[in-house]
Amino acid sequence: MARERDGWAHMELEGVSLGDTRRNERAKTLLTRLAEKPTASIPHACRSWSETLGAYRFMENPAFEWRDILQPHWQRTQDRMGEHEVVLCIQDTTELDFNGQDVAGLGPLNYEARRGMYLHPTYAVSTDRVGLGVLDAWMWAREPKDADGKRGGIKESTRWIEGYERIAELASKLPTTRLVYVADREADIAELMRRADELGTPADWLIRSTHNRSLDDSEKLWQKVGKTDVAGEIQFVMAARAGQKARMVKQALRMKRVTLRCGLTVTCVIATEIDSPVGVKPVEWRLLTNRIPTGRDDLVELIDWYRARWEVEIYFHVLKNGC
Numbered sequence: 001m002a003r004e005r006d007g008w009a010h011m012e013l014e015g016v017s018l019g020d021t022r023r024n025e026r027a028k029t030l031l032t033r034l035a036e037k038p039t040a041s042i043p044h045a046c047r048s049w050s051e052t053l054g055a056y057r058f059m060e061n062p063a064f065e066w067r068d069i070l071q072p073h074w075q076r077t078q079d080r081m082g083e084h085e086v087v088l089c090i091q092d093t094t095e096l097d098f099n100g101q102d103v104a105g106l107g108p109l110n111y112e113a114r115r116g117m118y119l120h121p122t123y124a125v126s127t128d129r130v131g132l133g134v135l136d137a138w139m140w141a142r143e144p145k146d147a148d149g150k151r152g153g154i155k156e157s158t159r160w161i162e163g164y165e166r167i168a169e170l171a172s173k174l175p176t177t178r179l180v181y182v183a184d185r186e187a188d189i190a191e192l193m194r195r196a197d198e199l200g201t202p203a204d205w206l207i208r209s210t211h212n213r214s215l216d217d218s219e220k221l222w223q224k225v226g227k228t229d230v231a232g233e234i235q236f237v238m239a240a241r242a243g244q245k246a247r248m249v250k251q252a253l254r255m256k257r258v259t260l261r262c263g264l265t266v267t268c269v270i271a272t273e274i275d276s277p278v279g280v281k282p283v284e285w286r287l288l289t290n291r292i293p294t295g296r297d298d299l300v301e302l303i304d305w306y307r308a309r310w311e312v313e314i315y316f317h318v319l320k321n322g323c
Helices: 009-013 021-037 047-058 068-079 156-170 190-198 221-226 298-307 309-323
Strands: 085-090 094-097 113-125 131-140 178-183 205-210 233-237 248-261 266-271 284-289
Touching: 009 021, 009 068, 021 156, 047 309, 068 113, 068 131, 085 156, 085 309, 113 156, 113 248, 113 309, 156 178, 156 190, 178 298, 190 205, 205 298, 221 248, 221 266, 233 298, 248 298, 266 298, 284 298
Parallel strands: 085 178, 178 205
Antiparallel strands: 085 113, 094 113, 113 131, 205 284, 233 248, 248 266, 266 284
């Protein structure tokens, strides 16, 4: 037991406060067991029947919620972030599929008959891809559609804006660390960019563009940037994906500072693959950011930061399937 109390789980949950000393210790023990056997069920991860019963009682206890358990981990994550000059704060959403299980509080997933919840965390990663921990999370169940096909509840796009706000608040606590909000196309929301501007952009942001927005001169964003000269090139290995082997990718980089019709001034970076293999769709990323690159090295850095988004996919895989 002494060795366990010196282990990772006990240190990560040091200071957890669930209203009872025994609950605090149960949380640390249960995390230790699940970390030892991440793909096992609770009965197989626990070392005895009494420990298994204790684990189920712990999870059914209404005296605390998941945020209370994660509170010390959030603090440890912030501590680790303070050791780095730049930290990428990656946001994304994943499904927690409980279809066919007798669980209260579920809602529809990608179609109404499929049941589960959604999880939207902020995952902190160093620029050299070291996972530092989870900063916060939204978790919710969608409401069913009504007779008119409309769904009630909070507007789901709010989670992206609130996510930036929390990172902006954290920036003041980490004055020697640059925080970069990184998100995919679902975060291409004018309200998010406007909110960052209102706050004085205490954290940088880097978002994949999904809207070919109109500019203040009536041109379209992607076409305007696409007409600029190539500012540099980047080469990297694209990891293997479903149906595709890992391969080398070379991209030409273009960028331009533009003013959107809504009045926001942003930088758009377009990275377009050169000489892609026959029959393979070229890899092209269109990114928006508040930052102003001054040359090729800055552009490469932005692409490298965006590519770190893959780390949150790995986190989701481990979360739902184990190591």
